[in-house]
Amino acid sequence: xxxxxxxxxxxxxxxxxxxxxxxxxxxxxxxxxxxxxxxxxxxxxxxxxxxxxxxxxxxxxxxxxxxxxxxxxxxxxxxxxxxxxxxxxxxxxxxxxxxxxxxxxxxxxxxxxxxxxxxxxxxxxxxxxxxxxxxxxxxxxxxxxxxxxxxxxxxxxxxxxxxxxxxxxxxxxxxxxxxxxxxxxxxxxxxxxxxxxxxxxxxxxxxxxxxxxxxxxxxxxxxxxxxxxxxxxxxxxxxxxxxxxxxxxxxxxxxxxxxxxxxxxxxxxxxxxxxxxxxxxxxxxxxxxxxxxxxxxxxxx
Amino acid sequence: xxxxxxxxxxxxxxxxxxxxxxxxxxxxxxxxxxxxxxxxxxxxxxxxxxxxxxxxxxxxxxxxxxxxxxxxxxxxxxxxxxxxxxxxxxxxxxxxxxxxxxxxxxxxxxxxxxxxxxxxxxxxxxxxxxxxxxxxxxxxxxxxxxxxxxxxxxxxxxxxxxxxxxxxxxxxxxxxxxxxxxxxxxxxxxxxxxxxxxxxxxxxxxxxxxxxxxxxxxxxxxxxxxxxxxxxxxxxxxxxxxxxxxxxxxxxxxxxxxx
Ligand code: HEM
Ligand code: SF4
Numbered sequence: 075x076x077x078x079x080x081x082x083x084x085x086x087x088x089x090x091x092x093x094x095x096x097x098x099x100x101x102x103x104x105x106x107x108x109x110x111x112x113x114x115x116x117x118x119x120x121x122x123x124x125x126x127x128x129x130x131x132x133x134x135x136x137x138x139x140x141x142x143x144x145x146x147x148x149x150x151x152x153x154x155x156x157x158x159x160x161x162x163x164x165x166x167x168x169x170x171x172x173x174x175x176x177x178x179x180x181x182x183x184x185x186x187x188x189x190x191x192x193x194x195x196x197x198x199x200x201x202x203x204x205x206x207x208x209x210x211x212x213x214x215x216x217x218x219x220x221x222x223x224x225x226x227x228x229x230x231x232x233x234x235x236x237x238x239x240x241x242x243x244x245x246x247x248x249x250x251x252x253x254x255x256x257x258x259x260x261x262x263x264x265x266x267x268x269x270x271x272x273x274x275x276x277x278x279x280x281x282x283x284x285x286x287x288x289x290x291x292x293x294x295x296x297x298x299x300x301x302x303x304x305x306x307x308x309x310x311x312x313x314x315x316x317x318x319x320x321x322x323x324x325x326x327x328x329x330x331x332x333x334x335x336x337x338x339x340x341x342x343x344x345x346x347x348x349x350x351x352x353x354x355x356x357x358x359x360x361x362x363x364x365x366x367x368x369x370x371x372x373x374x375x
Numbered sequence: 376x377x378x379x380x381x382x383x384x385x386x387x388x389x390x391x392x393x394x395x396x397x398x399x400x401x402x403x404x405x406x407x408x409x410x411x412x413x414x415x416x417x418x419x420x421x422x423x424x425x426x427x428x429x430x431x432x433x434x435x436x437x438x439x440x441x442x443x444x445x446x447x448x449x450x451x452x453x454x455x456x457x458x459x460x461x462x463x464x465x466x467x468x469x470x471x472x473x474x475x476x477x478x479x480x481x482x483x484x485x486x487x488x489x490x491x492x493x494x495x496x497x498x499x500x501x502x503x504x505x506x507x508x509x510x511x512x513x514x515x516x517x518x519x520x521x522x523x524x525x526x527x528x529x530x531x532x533x534x535x536x537x538x539x540x541x542x543x544x545x546x547x548x549x550x551x552x553x554x555x556x557x558x559x560x561x562x563x564x565x566x567x568x569x570x571x572x573x574x575x576x577x578x579x580x581x582x583x584x585x586x587x588x589x590x591x592x593x594x595x596x597x598x599x600x601x602x603x604x605x606x607x608x609x610x611x612x613x614x615x616x617x618x619x620x621x622x623x624x625x626x627x628x629x630x631x632x633x634x
Contacts, residue, residue, distance in 0.1 A: 323546035
């Protein structure tokens with residue numbers, strides 16, 4: 075019952091000055107590992123997510139695939155994406171990818187967010203939304219390379235997967251991990267998960283004839299705290315909405331942190347400029363002005 | 376089309392003139408009718424409301440103290456687009472109202488060549504062919520027209536968000552919306568300065584709607600000629616001689632004035 079939080083914040087959206095809690099606590103980088111080669115599309119993780127987070131049982135959409143709905147919703151954070159990949163020999167391969175927040179090391183949502191403390195990143199790498207600070211602008215939606223944050227139009231607050239920060243903070247694994255029956259989902263430190271993922275990819279390359287098997291942990295956003303083992307790491311797009319080189323739009327990086335303040339200051343210099351004009355050159359008065367001390371009447375001659 | 380707009384403006388001006396009034400004293404000229412003044416202050420009001428509610432979203436770590444004025448972040452965010460819509464709406468009417476006097480003429484090109492002399496205060500009188508609006512005012516007017524169009528388009532995209540328009544379009548609009556605000560804000564500083572302390576006697580043009588004759592022959596000589604039929608330079612010379620005579624006849628006046 076102390077007010078000491080289990081999870082300390084290392085980054086906070088739109089926050090002036092240092093981040094409270096910096097350096098209070100040592101923490102490991104956590105990571106979720108999703109092995110797409112052993113996912114059987116059973117949706118146990120979807121149900122576990124809905125159960126643990128007490129989300130309502132919303133209507134699903136059937137579109138002749140094994141996918142529950144077209145994309146995640148503000149109150150449905152974990153979706154198994156289903157894609158059919160035509161092989162060269164004419165057969166098809168079923169691809170199941172667990173879609174959820176990737177918990178980027180460089181979160182685009184956090185960079186885009188203009189509300190103080192609406193988006194935070196904990197020292198363990200989890201990116202979390204604090205709805206009480208959210209102003210409902212949806213900039214995070216356009217800052218996210220994975221189309222993850224979703225707005226509740228009724229309350230104008232944005233929601234997404236929390237990586238079960240409430241469970242992880244208590245030393246438990248996320249609900250989806252606990253539910254997975256095949257062991258395709260694993261949770262641990264980033265180092266451990268990366269090691270296991272690379273071993274598994276090597277196994278797929280050496281023993282299963284998947285020469286292009288590899289790990290998805292995109293460097294372009296500093297790596298992610300959810301990583302995938304893919305049958306073909308050279309073409310992540312085929313898994314539906316997994317960009318090869320995810321990036322944050324420069325509007326929320328260079329523009330936001332450099333040009334906005336600099337150009338804004340220029341506009342304010344406009345105010346300074348007119349002030350200086352007033353005290354140096356002075357106002358222009360309707361003519362003729364009354365004669366001044368030197369005897370000229372101020373019309374320039 | 377053009378005549379339909381004119382008829383609309385005519386009707387609006389007449390309607391507003393019966394609601395308010397413009398008193399023109401002796402030695403003054405009527406400058407802006409009630410309709411124009413009403414639109415101008417509606418634009419200014421909603422412009423500043425939009426500006427201040429936008430500040431907190433523009434640079435939150437610097438301008439977070441603006442948001443409480445509007446009842447906190449969520450409310451500021453919810454109100455901001457409406458302020459903007461109203462600002463653009465009123466300016467749209469103002470644009471129609473002012474379309475004619477804001478057309479660019481050769482006199483304006485001439486005025487721009489004299490800009491240095493005017494800013495440095497060396498040219499006390501505007502070029503004789505300066506009409507109802509000078510080139511600086513026209514430039515600002517057209518900047519605001521373009522700015523309003525950019526605000527409106529990018530604002531709607533940001534309002535509906537990436538759900539409707541996709542991330543790329545939102546990211547681009549985010550930048551353009553800022554650019555429009557920065558340019559307009561810089562211009563507004565100059566505008567407020569010139570229409571208040573920078574050129575004394577101007578402010579009343581937008582409040583009471585009337586200006587003094589010396590103001591008119593100094594800043595808008597061609598307009599002065601148009602409405603009075605008198606030559607602005609002659610009127611000015613006559614006034615100058617009169618002040619000088621008054622001063623030589625009554626030297627204590629000059630001592631008083633020069634204090
Ligand atoms: C406190 C703020 C403001 C003051 C004191 C002010 C004052 C004035 C005055 C006195 C005029 C008449 C000039 C003349 O008759 O020659 C004028 C014209 C005008 N105002 Fe403002 N204004 C203000 C804010 C704004 C804002 C926010 C906008 C638009 C966003 C605006 C747009 C215009 C335009 C387009 C004109 C006509 C062209 C010009 O004179 O530059 N004004 N204003
Ligand atoms: S909608 Fe997203 S970007 Fe906007 S305040 Fe909320 S969390 Fe931040």
